[in-house]
Amino acid sequence: MRFSVEALRAEKGAVMLLDMRKELPPIDLGRSRLSFVGPVEFVGQATNTGRRIVVMGSAKARALAFCDRCLEEFAMDLATPISESYYRADEPPAAPDEDERVYGDDDVIDMSSDIEQAFVLALPIRIVCRDDCRGLCPRCGHDLNRGECSCSPCGD
Helix, strand or coil, X not given: CEEECCCHHHCCCCEEEEEEEECCCCEECCCCEEEECCCEEEEEEEEECCCCEEEEEEEEEEEEEXXXXXXXXXXXXXXXXXXXXXXECCXXXXXXXXXXXXXXXXXXXXXXXXXXXXXXXXXXXXXXXXXXXXXXXXXXXXXXXXXXCCCCCCCC
């Protein structure tokens, strides 16, 4: 998710429309993994505000994740707004904000990690395949979505 801002930097107030698609590697969530199915898409715009490039838009993707209840892999749609501010490494603002990002003197901004982070922050605390997922039997580990297990009574 890289783009050049060389032409954009020429004029304060200039705007560049962005429509990007790129395959991204899986994201390690610690407890699980999020693997993208197809390219991640970003649509938005970059604006030169003087010493900063502000990027606003939305990212979306389809991903495979593991359910926290039944441990089955399932596909889920991801969508999140993106709003990031970047400044050039050799032109730092007088008081940079801790949320601002730096780009190099090659005038190329790479948003890949920022988009990945936005997806992770948008995930629910518990990732479930569906709201009514019954999970696993705490005794024998049988997937209760596939029917009752042989424990009597299940879950006691």
